[in-house]
Amino acid sequence: FYMVDLLFLQSPDTITVLCTVGVLLVFYVLFSSFANRQIKEPLGPWPLPVIVGLTFYTFFFFFVMAFISAFKEVWTSIYIPLVVVFAGHKTIKQALVHHDAFSETEVPQIIQDLKLTHGKGFDPAQPVNNSVSNIICSIVYGNRFEYDDPIFTSMVERATQNSKPLGCPSMQLYNFFPRLFRLHMCLSILATDEVKTHASYKLTSHFKSDCFYDKHIIFIFIACKESGNMNSHYHDDNLLVTVSNLFSAGTDTTSSSIRYGLLLMAKNPTIQGKEHNNLDMNRVVGSRQVWVEDRKNLPYTDAVIHEIQRMSITIPMILHRTTRDVTFQDYFIKKDGHFKKRDAFIPFSAGARACAGESLARMELFLFFTSLLQHFSFTPPPGVKEDELNLTQNVGITLSPSPHKRCAISRV
Numbered sequence: 001f002y003m004v005d006l007l008f009l010q011s012p013d014t015i016t017v018l019c020t021v022g023v024l025l026v027f028y029v030l031f032s033s034f035a036n037r038q039i040k041e042p043l044g045p046w047p048l049p050v051i052v053g054l055t056f057y058t059f060f061f062f063f064v065m066a067f068i069s070a071f072k073e074v075w076t077s078i079y080i081p082l083v084v085v086f087a088g089h090k091t092i093k094q095a096l097v098h099h100d101a102f103s104e105t106e107v108p109q110i111i112q113d114l115k116l117t118h119g120k121g122f123d124p125a126q127p128v129n130n131s132v133s134n135i136i137c138s139i140v141y142g143n144r145f146e147y148d149d150p151i152f153t154s155m156v157e158r159a160t161q162n163s164k165p166l167g168c169p170s171m172q173l174y175n176f177f178p179r180l181f182r183l184h185m186c187l188s189i190l191a192t193d194e195v196k197t198h199a200s201y202k203l204t205s206h207f208k209s210d211c212f213y214d215k216h217i218i219f220i221f222i223a224c225k226e227s228g229n230m231n232s233h234y235h236d237d238n239l240l241v242t243v244s245n246l247f248s249a250g251t252d253t254t255s256s257s258i259r260y261g262l263l264l265m266a267k268n269p270t271i272q273g274k275e276h277n278n279l280d281m282n283r284v285v286g287s288r289q290v291w292v293e294d295r296k297n298l299p300y301t302d303a304v305i306h307e308i309q310r311m312s313i314t315i316p317m318i319l320h321r322t323t324r325d326v327t328f329q330d331y332f333i334k335k336d337g338h339f340k341k342r343d344a345f346i347p348f349s350a351g352a353r354a355c356a357g358e359s360l361a362r363m364e365l366f367l368f369f370t371s372l373l374q375h376f377s378f379t380p381p382p383g384v385k386e387d388e389l390n391l392t393q394n395v396g397i398t399l400s401p402s403p404h405k406r407c408a409i410s411r412v
């Protein structure tokens with residue numbers, strides 16, 4: 001406490017401060033690093049005992065991660081002592097794995113919406129968000145909304161806006177220091193609550209409506225709930241959280257990837273031209289509606305979508321917490337330790353906590369991307385050159401293209 005007093009309450013000279021910090025560092029290193037030498041923890045520089053601010057967080061943390069990952073596949077982060085980094089595709093797989101009904105409505109709808117722009121500049125965020133979100137509605141509620149339904153518009157807005165506060169630096173810090181950053185979390189919980197309220201409204205109104213049929217999540221969930229076991233996970237709170245999670249996990253991710261793909265097409269007319277030729281030459285598809293099965297006959301399109309996902313890095317950073325002590329590749333990772341996966345390319349992650357909507361998302365990406373390119377050429381708005389199109393993304397829990405206009409010129 002004397003040292004803390006020296007540092008913060010008095011006006012110490014530089015030598016006193018340096019000595020104090022030096023002594024603290026020695027104590028820290030002695031206690032934290034030598035106490036557990038019997039167990040082999042992942043290699044890495046000694047963590048700093050002081051948090052040095054967000055600039056450090058953003059630049060230095062990522063720079064160091066990139067540098068060390070080039071040499072070591074498993075290591076401990078310098079910045080946050082609990083983070084262990086897994087780098088390399090093989091390592092991540094080893095760590096994680098071993099231990100057309102919608103398209104019939106939403107795809108034609110977005111094509112129609114884009115035709116109404118008559119080739120003029122527009123921001124595709126709204127139409128793409130609507131289509132993708134309505135697919136989640138079909139899965140969850142068993143029916144779709146009209147795009148101008150105020151409940152629907154507000155749910156879509158919330159699902160897309162939540163990404164920003166959930167991915168901001170203070171929220172990332174909250175993951176590590178929950179007690180210190182409770183206030184920020186409260187703000188985000190408020191945002192999620194709005195989605196839950198709507199879900200709950202829809203839930204009750206559904207029971208009164210005629211279009212209640214047995215293929216959607218709410219119905220199945222309630223059927224499981226009523227099947228008897230009072231202690232099961234099938235209770236109302238869980239249902240609302242599941243519904244709101246599906247909205248937030250399934251809207252901004254897929255929509256951002258599709259929009260980034262269209263932006264890349266507008267920026268790279270040569271690739272777009274090849275994709276158009278590929279679709280036009282493909283006798284199987286022709287001018288009819290694209291189906292999921294067409295994917296196996298369109299390897300070039302598949303490759304373009306993979307490249308879009310690789311470039312867009314829709315979910316850049318996922319943190320997990322180990323629920324028990326784990327030994328991985330001879331290294332010991334403590335219970336409650338975090339790890340961050342880095343890899344060449346597994347956009348949906350892998351293992352028990354991999355993306356629950358991967359097959360749906362892959363289907364959506366293929367159907368929307370292919371159908372939109374079948375009907376339109378995407379270009380920058382008048383007066384903007386291709387190389388002036390800005391690829392910078394908005395940072396949140398997802399990365400999404402910054403708002404901007406482009407033109408959809410009809411091809412048919």
Ligand code: HEM
Nearest residue numbers: 249250253254257314315347348349353354355356357361
């Ligand atoms: C291009 C689109 C998408 C991408 C890139 C993506 C990516 C991811 C990633 C990286 C994770 C984290 C996995 C982990 O924690 O290791 C995740 C989790 C999840 N995703 Fe997706 N996702 C997409 C679309 C969707 C869709 C359409 C849905 C559902 C309707 C969905 C539902 C979920 C859910 C529920 C989780 C949480 C799984 C869990 O924690 O057990 N995602 N997604």
